[in-house]
Amino acid sequence: MTKVLVPLAQGCEELEAVTVTDLLTRAGIEVVTAGLDSEPVVAARGLKIIPQTIINNVTDTLFDMIVLPGGLPGANHLRDNDALQNILKKHAENNNYLAAICAAPKALLQAGVLEGKTITCYPGALNSLDLSNIKLTESALQIDGKIVTSRGPGTAMDFALALIELLEGTSKKEEVEKGLVR
Template identity: 55%
Template sequence: MARILVPLAQGCEELEAVTIIDLLRRAGLEVVSAGLEPGPVKASRGVVLQQDVLLDAVLDQPFDMVVLPGGLPGADHLDRDPRIHDLLRRVAADRGFIAAICAAPKVVANAGLLKGRQATGYPGVLESLQLHDVRVGSSAVVRDGPVITSRGPGTAMDFALALIEALAGREKRDEVEAGLAR
């Protein structure tokens, strides 16, 4: 069974974090939510999220995918945390998936993992970085090899379904999607 890490930073976008965790768990995948610091995580709209563990407790554990929820200032907190950059690089080197939504693709870019790839994010976020070696698209979800990015809260469900497909196949994605009565 695939193992996925979802780091939670203060000020993350709750709709993205909860949708990602929920749908991946509906697919029967092991999801670990890890806070950057002790205590509950207060998301960008005031919703309080309870982390499973502290990030330090799982940093040395293997993961098949790391998924970064966006939102501000959550994505900024992720981007300023060297543990996140190191973790992303390690999982990428181990041929795992790296996924980010909304403002969080900038964290992946700043970790050096978008070079030569196509990606998307919240409008203007990647463009503001002036990345000459990244093809920024406007699709709801963009997969370029092991890197999967998405636009924002409105695309969170499509993003989570794409993550399920990448990890568990089209049949599992379809099964979870059918259970959502879309």
């Protein structure tokens, strides 16, 4: 069974976290949510989310994909978490998918896994950072090899459906999409 890690940081964007988790689960993918600490996650707009585990418990697990929800200050917490940064580097070395939406590509940038890649993110989220070896687009969704990025909350459903297609194929994506009555 395909297994995906969704790290949840305090102040994450709830629409992105919940949409990704929900749609991947509908596709029959095993989703593991991991908080950066042992507290319930209080998302950017106050929604409380209780992760299944903490990030320190999954440092030795290889996932087929890691999906980073954005939001602020959540994306900054993902960027600054040493355990998650090590997990991201390990998965990049193993050529596993890494996906980030909204401001979360800053965590991938911090991990050093975006060299030579074309990415997208929330407008202005990476403005103060060195992007000299990265191409930044305004696309709603950007796939460059094993790196998948998306713009923000409004693109969360298309982002999640694209992840399903990458992991489980077009027919599974279409099956999930049909059930959503889009």
